[in-house]
Amino acid sequence: MRAIPLKLIEDLRNLNVSRPLRFMEVCGTHTVNICRFGLRSIFPKNVELRSGPGCPVCVTPASAIKIGVDLALSFEKTIVLTYGDMMKVPGPTMTLADAKARGGRILSVYSVVEAIDLAEKERDFKIVFLGVGFETTAPSSAWAIKEAKRRNLKNFFLASFHKLIPPALEILASERTLDGFLCPGHVSTIIGLKPYEEISKRHKIPCVISGFEAEDIIIAMLKLIEMAEKKEYMAFNAYKRAVKEKGNIKAQELLKEVFEEEDTEWRGLGIIPKSGLKIKEEFSDFDAKIAFKIKDESVKDIPGCKCGEVLKGQIYPYECPLFGNSCTPEQPVGPCMISSEGSCAAYYRYGGLIEP
Ligand code: SF4
Ligand code: SF4
Structure with a gap:
């Protein structure tokens, strides 16, 4: 892990944000690293970052x-x-x-x-x-x-x-509860910028592609906040060392x-x-x-588990009544506590009991 330049931390912490902004990080590894590096603690007061549906499991x-x-x-x-x-x-x-x-x-x-x-x-x-x-x-x-x-x-x-990630972002953006997406690094290496540009234009929402180091995430968050404040509805690539405009x-x-x-x-x-x-x-x-003549029929989700709401960013993992009680990484109830990229596991492991 690279050391985070102090100036970047100060820039983010002291940013003047004129209105409450709610963003979503889409990628499971971003969720883990944001929790692990404690990055929510340096966001400006009225900036929220919710975890999204980026864990494949x-x-x-x-x-x-x-x-x-x-x-x-x-x-x-x-x-x-x-x-x-x-x-x-x-x-x-x-x-x-x-x-x-x-x-x-x-x-x-x-x-x-x-x-x-x-x-x-x-x-x-x-x-x-x-x-x-x-x-x-x-x-x-x-x-x-x-x-x-x-x-x-x-x-x-x-x-x-x-x-595919873009159709899920379309649905989330159409609900109009978010002010921007912190977009996944690896997925973007494949799909490039275009799908995000379309979502940005259609739903008037900024998208910023981020790398995985703490420094990458801070830089991407600074850009996302700036774009949301200026109402710049476009896609920005803040992970140029890995993501090409046209993808792979x-x-x-x-x-x-x-x-x-x-x-x-x-x-x-x-x-x-x-x-x-x-x-x-x-x-x-x-x-x-x-x-094998398989019928892919929908089956009921796990009783009591709120993974669905966690994945849509509607609640924080610790708002699930089972979090840390009957659901822990040792005895997981739902997939968000099982997967290494799951939001519930990340919040549990890295101090998610503390509200951001
Ligand atoms: S595969 Fe990569 S980009 Fe996709 S969710 Fe996992 S870490 Fe994020
Ligand atoms: S994985 Fe566990 S803590 Fe997370 S929503 Fe499901 S039951 Fe709740």
């Missing part, structure tokens, strides 16, 4: 967990692979970890490459990868499908729960080649039009939802 609905559990327990010679954080997320009946304890073949992996390699090695098994995440992880899932085709792997399948064209093309947009459910945000990525017909042999 948190916004994956319970129905996805149910599908993973069903695949592992109800189908013979089937191995389900997914990212580690998904294992403890409660589904309607059990977690993937519970299903594994009951004999389901479920493995947690770091990358979809492991699923492809396993499919090559274990030709008698069907290998299903639960693809979650945003524009950052979706290109690797798209690559995996093309790679499976290239290697002629007829036993590799992807269950796509991938989501190759990754965008890969996504377009393999996936098409579909309406999809987000935990807490409901169904958002054209916010999901469905495998195109050309690659449907690799679509687990088709191969």
Whole structure:
């Protein structure tokens, strides 16, 4: 971690802000770092920063967990692979970890490459990868499908729960409760500035792309406050060392080649039009939802858990009655306390009990 120049801290702390401003950080890693570095304590008094839907595990609905559990327990010679954080997320009946304890073949992996390699090695098994995440992880899932085709792997399948960030921002911006977005660094390396420019214009809301160091976040916040005060409704790239204006064209093309947009459910945000990525017909042999005749039906969220409101920035994590009581990182109730990028876990770990 780089030391934060004192001048920047003073600039932010002493900024004169003429009206109450409420912003949202969209990315889960921003949430964690803002809590970890205690940055809320140096915001001007009438500036609020709410956490948004940027944790991929948190916004994956319970129905996805149910599908993973069903695949592992109800189908013979089937191995389900997914990212580690998904294992403890409660589904309607059990977690993937519970299903594994009951004999389901479920493995947690770091990358979809492991699923492809396993499919090559274990030709008698069907290998299903639960693809979650945003524009950052979706290109690797798209690559995996093309790679499976290239290697002629007829036993590799992807269950796509991938989501797109801009449609979620559209919904949040349209509610008119926010004065600006602190936009995600990694997602922006893929999508570039254009999607934010459109949202800014359409909803009269500034968007600033930020890096992940404390210094990056402070600089981005200074810019966001300035733009909100001046009513400059545009997108600004404050993370130029990583984000190109046009994003990663190759990754965008890969996504377009393999996936098409579909309406999809987000935990807490409901169904958002054209916010999901469905495998195109050309690659449907690799679509687990088709191969296993999976119905992606909505299931009820966890009773008492307020992750939905947390993900929309309607409440702070500590406003959930279960926070720190029956819900802790050791005994999590909802996904926002389970995931390493979840808001509830970040507030709990780094002093979120203190109001900003
Ligand atoms: S993938 Fe990167 S940009 Fe997206 S939520 Fe996670 S840390 Fe943020
Ligand atoms: S504290 Fe726990 S129960 Fe409450 S919203 Fe967060 S994850 Fe859900």
